[in-house]
Amino acid sequence: MTARVFVPLVDAHGEAAHLFEAIAGDIPPEEHPARLVPQIAELFDFGLYGVGQSAREAVMSFIEARRRRLWLSPRNARLKPWHLRISDLQLSRLSDGNARSAGLGLTIAALCQTFGRDPGLVFATGEILPASGLGADSAGIGPVSGMRGKLALIGDYLSQHGPALEGKRVIVALPAFAVDGRPLAEAERGFIARLHNEADQARIKLEIVFADTLDAIDDALGPFAIYEVITPKRVAAAAAVVVVAIIAFGLWSVLAHAPIRLAFMPPGPAGAATIDDATPQRARYDAKSDKLELLGPCFDAQREPLVVGGETLVLKVRAEDALPFASRVRPMRLFIASVSRSADPVILDAAHFRSLSGEPRQDPNDLVAAIPIEPIEDEVRLFVLATRDPKLAISEVEAALRTTLRGVSGASALAATTTFLADRLGAEIAYQFRVTNDAKACAA
Numbered sequence: 001m002t003a004r005v006f007v008p009l010v011d012a013h014g015e016a017a018h019l020f021e022a023i024a025g026d027i028p029p030e031e032h033p034a035r036l037v038p039q040i041a042e043l044f045d046f047g048l049y050g051v052g053q054s055a056r057e058a059v060m061s062f063i064e065a066r067r068r069r070l071w072l073s074p075r076n077a078r079l080k081p082w083h084l085r086i087s088d089l090q091l092s093r094l095s096d097g098n099a100r101s102a103g104l105g106l107t108i109a110a111l112c113q114t115f116g117r118d119p120g121l122v123f124a125t126g127e128i129l130p131a132s133g134l135g136a137d138s139a140g141i142g143p144v145s146g147m148r149g150k151l152a153l154i155g156d157y158l159s160q161h162g163p164a165l166e167g168k169r170v171i172v173a174l175p176a177f178a179v180d181g182r183p184l185a186e187a188e189r190g191f192i193a194r195l196h197n198e199a200d201q202a203r204i205k206l207e208i209v210f211a212d213t214l215d216a217i218d219d220a221l222g223p224f225a226i227y228e229v230i231t232p233k234r235v236a237a238a239a240a241v242v243v244v245a246i247i248a249f250g251l252w253s254v255l256a257h258a259p260i261r262l263a264f265m266p267p268g269p270a271g272a273a274t275i276d277d278a279t280p281q282r283a284r285y286d287a288k289s290d291k292l293e294l295l296g297p298c299f300d301a302q303r304e305p306l307v308v309g310g311e312t313l314v315l316k317v318r319a320e321d322a323l324p325f326a327s328r329v330r331p332m333r334l335f336i337a338s339v340s341r342s343a344d345p346v347i348l349d350a351a352h353f354r355s356l357s358g359e360p361r362q363d364p365n366d367l368v369a370a371i372p373i374e375p376i377e378d379e380v381r382l383f384v385l386a387t388r389d390p391k392l393a394i395s396e397v398e399a400a401l402r403t404t405l406r407g408v409s410g411a412s413a414l415a416a417t418t419t420f421l422a423d424r425l426g427a428e429i430a431y432q433f434r435v436t437n438d439a440k441a442c443a444a
Helices: 041-046 049-067 094-102 103-114 145-159 190-203 213-222 232-256 394-404 411-424
Strands: 002-008 016-025 083-086 121-124 127-129 140-142 169-175 205-211 260-265 281-286 291-294 306-308 312-321 335-342 346-348 368-370 378-387 425-437
Touching: 002 094, 002 103, 002 145, 016 103, 016 145, 041 049, 041 083, 041 190, 049 094, 049 127, 049 335, 083 103, 083 260, 094 103, 103 127, 103 169, 127 213, 145 169, 145 190, 169 213, 169 260, 190 205, 205 213, 260 425, 291 312, 312 394, 335 368, 335 394, 335 411, 346 394, 378 411, 394 411, 411 425
Parallel strands: 002 121, 121 169, 169 205, 306 425
Antiparallel strands: 002 016, 016 083, 127 140, 260 312, 281 291, 281 312, 312 368, 335 346, 335 378, 378 425
16 A cells, blocks of 8 residues: 655745655655664655655654553554655755645655555645654644645645546645744635635535644544554453353263263163162073073072072173263273183273173163173172273283282282272272183082
8 A cells, every 4th residue: 555645836936836746655765875764764866855854753742642542552453564655756955945835745645655545645744743742742843834835736636636536535745834933824815715616616625724732633634543453352252262162161071081980780681680780690591592591699608699600690880971062072981891810800891791682772871781690709899990081902901010010919909900090080880700610519
């Protein structure tokens, strides 16, 4: 984007009239051999470097006054870079008088560029004066000579380009006062009326601004408001997003680590047993029906469950979420582990075990498994384990358990396994029984 402002020039005798453009863009010029300020370096060859410095100071003061009004900090601003240049001049280098009258046009072009404003067609003439008065932030606009010739130049432009400008808005920025101290609107009433007449004939929307400070042009050319990078609305929206994200993450974390409830269920047909019978059950393979036949419970003298070697132990486990929808966030993983007084521990994925029923399970978290019992007399503790950890490698857990039980035997091995599995997986239920090879110990 570039901002353009027409600047009319007339010498002290009302001759050598010329109209040029003050142009502000965001592309910096090549470095000047004299190391001039890049923003105004291209004005040097036309005798405008001095007035360019005044315009630059006025723009910086104008911006800083608005920075101090920002919500968060003076740095919380989004402004565009600007560099001044002008269109070709037919008057070669300007005199000091003519150069001063270009100050307002250069300043307006720089302001429109840095604030990203496109006010349309603008004419401006006036001298830029340093801000005066206690706490003043806006530069003043001083009177310039040759005003009648400059107004005539503007009128000639409107007359020549009338058809192209029909219906468009044209702004003319002038000093508030004439050289003799009278209000300019009164001192040049006739010429200003003629300018309005030219605009009316061409159906141009002419607006003349008489300004004593840069702030006075804000309504016509602005508003020159700084767009804040961080605003209260954006902070509130960001805070809302963060709060929602925290709540969502917290809810996800709670569900992803929600406890799992495990319980043994009666392995027989529905209605054939009660919840009091919800323990693993002995079974024997029936060759005639090619099915497992459930057997009644068997106990030793100490009321410890007995299983005859060669039989099958059937178990049914219900795994439930302690919190609703937890498995949708992170599914459960079920495992079966066994440890005995004399054998090494074994941990297997529950998916390795077949269901007793040929029909699909109604609840995917119900585990019905048939575990063959080796004919080796021993005391065994069977564990059903559950976790939500998707990265848990069961082979690593089994290896770590075997390392933990190295050198441990008897009842200590059973107790150490229980503690280890509770620490590593969290959710577990256990069933302890003895294996006997005496078939008479469990008569049918």
